Amino acid sequence: MQLQRGRPRSFAVDTAVERAMGVFWSRGYHATSLPDLLRATKLSRGSLYAAFGDKHSLFLLALDRYIADALTRMESELAPGRDPVDGLRAYLTGYVERTRGTNGRRGCLLVATAMELAGQDAEVGRRIAGFFKAMEIKVADALSRAKAAGRLANGVEPSSAARILVCFVEGLRVVAKPGPTPTTSQATVDALIDRFIS
Amino acid sequence: MQLQRGRPRSFAVDTAVERAMGVFWSRGYHATSLPDLLRATKLSRGSLYAAFGDKHSLFLLALDRYIADALTRMESELAPGRDPVDGLRAYLTGYVERTRGTNGRRGCLLVATAMELAGQDAEVGRRIAGFFKAMEIKVADALSRAKAAGRLANGVEPSSAARILVCFVEGLRVVAKPGPTPTTSQATVDALIDRFIS
DNA sequence: CGATATATAGACCGATCGGTCCTTAAATCG
């Protein structure tokens, strides 16, 4: 970003990335065309390529933004200062809310990208794997704090339970994609929590 | 399919569908091109279009085949005649095996299709939703038999437990996509079973 | 054999893909 003499940038890079993220999120990488991105970002072809290089680079920025948002949300839900059981409940319930109605139909950019690109695109693969790992660590940490407080059911081991929860929430996003089952999801989450919390 | 006078069909429709399935499975729908399909099926353009109509129709046949295979496998794993707990273990362990090494990288056609197309393509959406429903019913049935045999942990309800297991296995396929974690998956499955079986 | 049916090979189609480039308008600087 250089000194701005002459006409200043009429668009904020951040909001352009955010809008692009929305398109990739709704359609997936391959099904998103340049015209789609231009419409969403309100940029001209020239501006978009000057600012972001190419479609793939812009996608990586959008993916990074999505990941950062998800991690930020998790950090507040599972904050060390908070009651770990409340945090875990909030964390899981958040996924239920995100699979309701229109949101459910939209799915999850991370899951869609994992399935669409992670196998072929190393750059993407690293980001996705890193996210799942980070998520697992945060959940495991919350479970450890719950265990220390004597709130875990007998025989529950934080690290393996964390892996179970991570698989579960990602699976929720898959199963909810074709047709969300609004009422049952929360009950399913409650039943799951019931197996781990005493 | 009409009477075959003259040169007989030099290819079997079934094996062509199976080969096409393999390509869609590895690359996803949008990223699979006609040349990809021709190479895999060893058909000419003309033959492929004469036999299947278009790319989308061929994809639906491939998806149906994948679903039928999955249901067949489940029916043997969770057969009513078999010990339900053994069946559930075999069912879950099957997913662990399918996420190892190269297989894991390949992912799952159903999950990938759910994320890539189920939101936009009603025909596909119905198939995916139907599969998840069928799977849930089969698992719930096995859990019911386990419960009747007094093999379930206290407080476990078959129908909600089935929803949990379905989400878990589909999530396994997502998390395993970017980089399989071979050794831990079985341990994770064991830890999960441990929460439900007494 | 000749008639018929099937599949191959590949030319061909319009549309769209991602990406480059050039002109013009607008805004800020000295």
Add this chain to the structure above:
DNA sequence: CGATTTAAGGACCGATCGGTCTATATATCG
């Protein structure tokens, strides 16, 4: 003011997309 910089708009590019069609070769029938 004029010089400079930024972005918009859109023409334009080669490549590829899914899909059609026309030979041509081959096999099976009567």
